[in-house]
Amino acid sequence: MPKSAIANPSVLAFERKIDPSDAIFTSGNGDPIVLREKAVRGTISNRIKKQKDADPAKLDAAIESPNLQTVDVATLPVDGKGADTLVVTFTLRVIGNVGVPCACNEPTYRDRVQSVVADYIARDGFRTLGLRYAENIANARALWRNRLSAQDIETTVRLLKDGEAIKTWSFDSFSLRLNESGVSDNKDIIDLGTVIADALAGKSLALLEVVSKARMAPGLEVFPSQELIMDRTRNSKSRTLYAVETKSGAVAALHSQKVGNALRTVDTWYPDSDGMPIAAEMYGSVTTMSKAFRQPRLKRDFYNLLDGWMLKDKVPSEGDQHFVMACIIRGGVFGSAD
Incomplete structure (x- = not known):
C-alpha cells in the first residue's frame, strides 16, 4: 500500500509492556520501614532576592522568627539484626504484543506499525533493549538516592511461574556501572536480558521478583518517593513521603513510575550523547537537569522519528530504531488530536 494512503491517527495508544509494581521498603530483619512525622525548627537560609532585605536589622529579625516545619522521615532501625540493611522489593511484568495499539482509529496505520515492529523483531528480537533493561535491574538503578548511601548491594531476581521461582539470578549491584548501557558481558545479565527480550517478542510471559539488599548503617535515613501535594491547604507538612498500605500498616515505598523510569534508562543514542544513558522519553527529557536532549527541531524526538518511519518509510538509524521501540x-497516548 502506498505510504500516502496511510493517515496519522487522531487516536493512538500503546499499553505499557514492562510494568513494575511499587517498590516496598523493609529492613534486613524483614520488618517494614514505616514513616514518622518530625517537627523541626528551621532557620532562614534562602537566597536574599532584594538588596533592601539584606539590611542587617531585617535579617536579624527574620532569623529570630522560627521556620517551623513538619516533615515525613523514613529510617532504618537503630539496633538489632539486619538493622544496617535496606531491602527494596518490587515485581515486574513483561508482556508481548509490542506494536499492537490498544487504541487506533486508522486501520491502515495499525497494519503499518505492526508490520514495522514485526520486521524489527525479526532483525533484533529485542535483544538490544532486553540487555539494557536487564543491566538496570542488575545494577539496582531503581534504588535511586538510596544506592548512593550503600556500602554494597546484592540484587536477587527470580523468574516466577505459578508463584514459584523457576530461575534465579544474583548480582553484585555495587560493582556494576551506572554510566554505561548495553555493554555488559556478564552471562547472568545476558541470560536475564534474553528472558526479557523473549517476553517482549511474544515468546513467553515474564513475571520477575526483584529484591535489592543495600547495606548501610543502623538508624540512617532512607529515601522513598516524595508525594506531590496539589492542595497545600489540606496538608500542612513540608514533605510528604509515599507509603503503601499493607497488613502491617503503611510501609515506605517508591512509586512504580519511579521504578519504571530507572528501568527504561537505556537511551544512549540521543544527539550529542556522551554514552551516559537517559530514560527513554519522547523528547529525551531529564527533569533533574531541566533539559530535553531530543528537541523537535533536531527531528530526533519520538514523534518525528515515528511519523517518518510509519508514514514516509524513512527508516531511522539503528540506535533511533531502538529508541522508538523503547x-x-x-x-502512552500518541494520537495527533488536539
Missing part, C-alpha cells in the same frame, strides 16, 4: 514499550 518508547512504544513504555506506552
